[in-house]
Each structure stands twice: as structure tokens, then as C-alpha cells.
Amino acid sequence: MPKIGMEPIRRRALIDAAILAIGERGSLDVTMSDIAGRAGVSTALAHHYFGGKEDLLHAAMRHVLAELGGDLRRAVAGKQGIERVEAVIAVNFSPKQFQPEIVSAWLAFYVEAQHSTPLRRLLRIYARRLHSNLLYALRPLMADAVARRAAEGIAALIDGLYIRRALKDGPPDAASAGALVQDYLELQVKAERSS
Amino acid sequence: MPKIGMEPIRRRALIDAAILAIGERGSLDVTMSDIAGRAGVSTALAHHYFGGKEDLLHAAMRHVLAELGGDLRRAVAGKQGIERVEAVIAVNFSPKQFQPEIVSAWLAFYVEAQHSTPLRRLLRIYARRLHSNLLYALRPLMADAVARRAAEGIAALIDGLYIRRALKDGPPDAASAGALVQDYLELQVKAERSS
DNA sequence: TTTTCTTGATTGATCAGTCAATCAAAACTA
């Protein structure tokens, strides 16, 4: 039943399968055979479309990153100040992004980035964008040094809550995890007002 | 030059080598041959003393955990309230614990714990102890619900800063990472006093 | 001599990656 124009369909199926496999296993230590099987094709086809395992894994990571990046861009569009920060937090704890499989995949990519320069570069770009996003929104609300620290803290809190989610430890639901970060933000803003 | 009583020496050397290897690689995906080589022995000897790879890795993790646990117990001994919380924070960002290799090893263990029940159990025990430690110290300082949230937040912040350390992102030195958590603690305490 | 420590060599399993062959739609031709 081969038809023309299968390529984009297969690529997408393989990427989705890879993310799911990585998310379930919690690490990049998955076999091509597992991924291909989930996508309903042979390993040879995965190699045909992606070249090698690394390429497929990197494509999967780029997909996860682009997905979050897109959500983030849409969420902050036109927003300023505290509303903008709240939007950033909300996206990170949205049902779509805070899914256990996606969170686990993130953690796996973080680990891999430690010894893969291209992956680290990708993550660095995303981290920088998040940071400047937060900083831009926080600067009108507080002194520069405080804003920098707050941005740093929010980013770290999000990462920490992601880890704890992957381990099924910590706050069980997205809502209370998000509330915890919101609370941190409010504390910083209040402290600044009373100074 | 085999002598008697080598066992403890070799075990220790192999565990140290394993931690170093895991820390450098940033994941548990290290070979017995690598570990044994670092310890200056053959792979066969590693199997002789530890049975299998898993056992050695678990022993390494238990060692890292025991080390931090010991430091923690010593640090909080006799301390109460805010001093106790500060001691907990200080230990987590001490030069010994915040070393890049140790931090990377932690991250690797976190990842592995996602699909290893015994490892998850070990981590869970440690996490609980940390949590109740913080809670016990925070309760006199603030309302119960607030104390719980603060404990949750401090733990998540520490984890988040560990991740960022492993990725060489975020605050570069232990001091400013620790200061960030201290700042969070102070905000919570101040907010409580003014309510 | 016995016991403890140690290893080289080997085995078996797992996997990424390759390749030549198949299949079926699409495009072309008479």
C-alpha cells in the first residue's frame, strides 16, 4: 500500500514514537527497534529517513523544544510585566507540557546534553530565550539585580519541579506546582514594593 | 603483589571509580571496563567483588547518598529553626557536595531511578528525610501550610540548581546558588512576619 | 600446602547500521 508523500508522515510518526519511548524509559537509552516498532515500521526505514540514531534523537529533541517554544511565544505575545511572567509559568505547567512523558523526555535530554555539544547548544538557546523573556518582564517591577535573581530562581524552580514530577515526587498535580512558582514570584514583587 | 584484606580497599576504589566515571559521563551508561580501568583492576575483579554491574552502580549510589546524608545529619545536629534550614542549604552547596562530578552523578541517579524500583526507593527515603528535616525546622517559623510549601520550594530549588550546575548553566558558583535559596527562605519568613 | 586475590580469554547477547531485493503506485508510451 505504498503511496507517494509518505516521508513527512513517517518522520512525524518516528519522532512521536521516539519521544514516547524516551519518555517511558526516562532516558535516551532506547533501541531503534523499539522506536520503529512503535511507529509501525522497520528499523531500516528509520535509518532511511533519519540517517542514524543520533539524528533521530536530535530531531525528537528539536521537536519537543519547538513545541514548548511555540507555546511560549504565543502565550507571552503582547503581555507585559507580571502578566507576562505568569504566562510563562502557566505554559510550563500546562497539561500539554507537564505530561509525565514529556517531562521525562526533557530530563533525558538534559542528561544527554552533558556530553553532546549540539544538544547542549540547543538547550542553551532555549534557556537564554526563557531567561531574557523573564528578565524583560521583571525589570519594570524591581531593581535590576533583584530581577536577575528572580529570573534565575523561577527558572531553577521550574526545572526542580520538573525533576520531581519525573520521579513522581513532589507536588502531584500541575496546578499546585505552578502555584508554588507563582507564590515565589509574588513574594519577590511584594518584597520589592515594601523596600 | 596480592596481600590479604584487599576486599575493602578494592570495593572502595571501585565505588570511587564508578562515581567518577558516572559523573564525567553524566549518565549511568558507563562500561565495567572503564570503571575497572580507573580503579586499576580487571573487569573480572569488579564482578568478583560486586556480582554484577547493577550491584556496583547501586553501591555507588548508596555511597553518594550516605555521604550527603552524613554531612546533613552532622550539620543540623542541635540546630533549630532558621539556623537549621540554613545548615541544610549550606550542606547542599558545600564544595564537597556541589562538585560538578558529584552533581552529575546525582542527576544520573535521578534518571535511573525512573525505571529502577530499588533506586527509586533509596531516593524516596532520602527525599522524605530532607523534607521532614526542613518541615521540622520551618514549622515554628510559619503557618503549617506555608511551611509545607516552603519546604517543597526549597527542595525543588535545590534540585533545579543542581540540574543547572550539571549543564554548566545558571549561577556559576556554589555561593551564589546557595544565596539564591537563602533569599527564598528569607522571603518566606519575612512575608510570614508581616501577615 | 592452602587460601586469597587476580586476570586473560572466551562466550553470548544486544544493537546500530547496511544492502540488495520487493512491492505498488505513478508516470509514460503506443
Added chain:
DNA sequence: TAGTTTTGATTGACTGATCAATCAAGAAAA
């Protein structure tokens, strides 16, 4: 239209490399 060729899609079978685990044998103390 009917037949033929081309082309993209797809796979099973194979290869080579890596690695955990085993084992029987050797070397040095006791």
C-alpha cells in the same frame, strides 16, 4: 486504454562492534 517503465517506500537478513558476565588457571602471601 493497455502495457511498460520509473520511482519512492519498505523490509528481511546480515555484519561488525560493543559489552556484561563467566571460568579456569596463575601468582603471591599465609
